[in-house]
Amino acid sequence: MAEYNFLVVEDSPTMRQLISFSLKRIRGAKIIEAGNGVEALKKLSENKFNLILADINMPLMDGLKLLSIVRKDPNYSHVPVIIVSTEGTETDKEKGMKLGANAYLPKPIQTSDLLRTVKTLLKIED
């Protein structure tokens, strides 16, 4: 069975739990959580991830900064990144996509949308 390592970067414990809870529905999913960008960078250096989900507004280091660092890292430049945010305008979306995000999900997220996006990016068949 294929294994998928997900890194969920979100400062809200409620959202972290909801995203992790949803991702557990994917077979072989292993989820590691981080509360901000700095914590996420530490986790990225310790583990290998197949996909990263990050919020934008976070303390210490926001999701966009994290995204730009990740895209410069040869180990993670190709790894799909999904941005999850309450900022739902087209400008916010464009900003995230320009920095190299693969998808943008505005909050409140629908777990079905999240799963569909993850499965599409990782080419996981139902």
Add this chain to the structure above:
Amino acid sequence: MEKPEIVTDLFKKTREFLEIFKKGEEFTQDLLKENERLRYKIVQLEEEAKAVKKGLQGSPVSELQEVLRQLQEEKRALLDRFKEVEAENKDFAAKYVEVEEENNNLANLYVASYQLHSTLDFKEVLRILQEIVINLVGADRFAIMVLDEVTNELTAVLTEGMDEKRMRKIKVGEGIIGDVARTGESYIEPDAEGFKPAHDLDPVVCIPLKIKERIIGVLAIFSLLEQKSKKLSRVDYELFSMLAGHAATAIFSSKLYSVSERKLSTIQSFIDLLSGKS
């Protein structure tokens, strides 16, 4: 001399007439012969046709015709079944969407209630409630107000996206918010999209926070996030009804806990004082 010429001429014409008559007779004879030949041919062909028809019965051609008829019937039955399966498929797809939506609702409700009851710290409960209302409901501006049973007034203990000073105290029964605190009935603006508040503190949604019939406060939402398209879904209503109960219990028990902690600390100090411990 004149007479024999006339006779000669008459003879000549008679001969010519006889010749024409002969030719006509010959032609008629020919026609009769042809007619006879053709009649014979028709009879012959009719007999041949009968023989062919008779010969076809039980031949491979008729067997194939029968197989073709059966296959056509089978095709019709299969097409009918295909239509049935297609309808069933559509039904399953609709059910799948429904189950997915239900899953989504359950996940939201599970996480919200889990988080709300994960602490007994009043401030932490408010923070979690704030997270739930922003992240799961998609509210942009809202306030959580707690009821003071002595003064019968609602006071904001948390505001998001608005100036806390603007949230003055509201008497029970005053305006929409006060009315929700009085009746214990949720208020949900029917036309959230075209909502224009008549008064400063008119909410889009106002939910009473209540434990059984006891109202301890309200959650008033004044605007929703842009991407929410001002539309409230079924999960929002479920969340509202869940929040009404769980948030009230969490707020109430955390307040009770902090009061009992304070009392315990005071009693402990008295005991220490009486027992001579410093």
